[in-house]
Amino acid sequence: MTKEEIKTTVVQVIRGYCDAGKRPAISAHSRPVVDLGLESRDGVDFACDISARLGVLVPYEVNPFVSDDGKRARTVGEIVNLLCGYAQQRGELVHA
Numbered sequence: 001m002t003k004e005e006i007k008t009t010v011v012q013v014i015r016g017y018c019d020a021g022k023r024p025a026i027s028a029h030s031r032p033v034v035d036l037g038l039e040s041r042d043g044v045d046f047a048c049d050i051s052a053r054l055g056v057l058v059p060y061e062v063n064p065f066v067s068d069d070g071k072r073a074r075t076v077g078e079i080v081n082l083l084c085g086y087a088q089q090r091g092e093l094v095h096a
Helices: 003-017 042-054 076-089
Strands: none
């Protein structure tokens, strides 16, 4: 799996959480919780969905939508980097 494949999947899954009638532009700088109308609790469901789709385990104590200290929203780019880190730990990332 490549970083680009992870990014594409992240965007697809996040888009699925957005309102059905809206097709928001999602970039690496988009923050799901701030810019896309999602809530931090959506990050818990996202973690389960993305783990299943990518086969990359997101630890249960990690909410991909918020920083580890819980004080700010992560961007899509940060979420992708986080998942790439987990994939790399498991030896499943082909290109960083």
